[in-house]
Amino acid sequence: MSAPATAAAGGAASARTALAPGLILLYLVAMAMNGLDSTIVGPALPAIGAGLGTDAGATSLVESAFLVASAVVLPAAGWVGDRFGAFRVFVVGLLVFSLASAVAALAGSLAVLGVARAVQGAASGVLTPVGLALLYRGSTPADRLRIARWTTIPLTVAPMLGPVLGGVLAEHAGWRWVFAVTVPFGLLAAGLAVVVLGGRREEHAGEDRPLDVRGLALAAGGVGTVVSGLTIGLHRGWDAPSAWVAGAVGVLLCAGAVWAARRTDHPVLDLDLWRDPHFRRAGATVAWSSAALMGLLYLVPLMLQQGYGASPTAAGAAVFPETVGLLVGSQLVERLVGRVGARRLVLGGLAGAAGAFVLVAAAAPSLGPVGVGAAMFLMGLCLSQAVLVGQAASFTTVQERATTDATALFMAQRTLAGALGVVAAAALLGVLVDAAGATGDGYRLTVLAMLAFLALAAAATARLSRGALQAGFDADGGAA
Known part of the structure; x- marks a missing residue:
């Protein structure tokens, strides 16, 4: 088993480099394109079914193929980036994404379209961690906080705009434009990547690290199967046995991947990184916060529609303020971390988000979508502080050569x-709604139950050693 791939924050000081505006712009374009493509297809599915002569249920393959393929390749991103070079992999990933988009736009059958979407998803699964590694390599905690602030805009806005743009294109230009629209942006990003990254030296490319085939199969199968179960549940309903079977199998495969990683010197996912308490606990803060957020985003539209009779449009509009709050919060975080301190900002953000969860549950019956929307704005504003600081701090003690593995x-x-x-x-929700009957109480209780994830995030932050979060930002002049 490899030695722990972490070191003190000052260990990477000699490798620090100034943030390159061209590299940041490249990542913004690539991630905006990626985020847009992950959500743009939904409104076009009926038109795709009609155009390809297939039933609407079968067209769910177009969405699920992208999501599952993206999850499957994610565990291998670290190995691929180190073996072939992060710069080279990023450029090739952009080209593959663009070509797959073109094939999807020209597809004459659902099978071809499904394969093209799977290739898109695979390229996406590599682009995200490898691109983040390119930005984080040699950066300081203050740099990483700026990166998180800048990249929040495309990462947040693009997925939200996807369904709107997809509906407009499908209705007025035809469903093929849903896929064709990303082609020029992908090619532009690939060309920009050649200009920005072409002269850079690949310090870690060609590392003689064997591919852990067993670990990759278990990790990719586990992550992919969990996402498959999630996709089945969202499309077919949570009473579908296949959703729960897929989820259970995925959990077992993930457990097997952890077991395999402990028994090889070169695991596909370097779990030795978890031996560093700073990486483990700061990363847990972000992960548990994401669990709470995704659970709430799933619950709120259902609660408003099925529990309180709101229209789909009103329910969707009530969720959108979360995005606005996240964007506003992302622009404040760099200033607040200097005035308040990183640790207080994370814990305060989690506490504010918890208060917003309570408001979401309380506002639904009395104020309806308007009140829920205001609470969602507050939630995005507060949770952004914890997530962005936690993400920036997660890599403070990671050695530069381990950056790609760490991001994966x-x-x-x-x-x-x-x-x-x-x-x-x-x-x-299934348990509580059955117990509470056809009222909103089951939905409200489930929203409140999501507070457990925020509590886990706060516990992970609290277990960081005194000053551990703040130290990296102080070293960069990022905090007073």
Whole structure:
């Protein structure tokens, strides 16, 4: 088993480099394109079914193929980035994503479209952690906080705009434009990548690290199957046995991946990173926060529609203020971490988010979508402080050469935690709604139950050694 891939924050000081505006712009374009493509297809599914002569249920493959493929390749992103070079992998990933988008736009059958979407998803699963590693490599905690602040905009806005743009294109231009619209942006990003990254030296490319095939099969199968179960539940309903079977099998495979990682010198996901309490606990803060957020985003539209009779439009509008709150909070975090301190900001953000969860449950019967929307804005505003500071702090003690592995593990645990939040919300909702009858009480209680995830996030933060969160930002002049 490899030695722990972490070191003191000052150990990477010699490798620190100034943030490159071109690299940041490249990542923004790539992630905006990626986020848009993950949600743009939904409104176009009926048109796709009609255009390809297939039933509407079968077209769910177009969405699920992207999500599952993205999850499957995520565990291998660290190995791929180190073996072939993060710069090279990022450029190739952009080209593959763009070409797959073009094939999807030209597809003449559902099978071809499904394969093209799977290739898109696979490229997406590599682009996200490898791109983040490119930005984080050699950066300081203050740099990483700025990166998180800047990248929040495309990462948040693009997925929210996806359904709107997808509906407009499908109705007025035809469903093929839903896929074609990302092609020029992908090619532009790939060309920009060649200009920005072409002259950079690949310090870690070609590392002679064997591929842990057994671990990759278990990890990819586990993450992919968990996401498959989640997708089945969302599309077919949570009473579908296949959703729970897939979820259970996925959990077992993930457990097997952990077992396998402990028995090889070169695991596909370097779990030795968890030996560093700073990486483990700061990462847990982000992961548990993501579980709470995803659970709430799943619950609120259902609560408003099924529990209180709101229209789909009103329910969707009530969720959107969370995005606005997240964007506003992301622009305040760098200033607040200097004035309040990182530890207080994270714990205060989690406490504020918990208060917002309570308001969501309390506002639903009395104020309806308007009150829930205001509470969702507060939740996004507060939770952004904890997530952005936690993400920036997670890599403070990670050695530069381990950055790609660390980002892959960070994204994998965050993805699984988000899936867990939705599954837990769905499972508990079924129990409580049956017990409470056809009222909103079951939904409100389930929303309040999501506070357990925020409590776990706060516990992880509290277990960080005194000053551990703040130290990295103080070293960069990021905090007073």
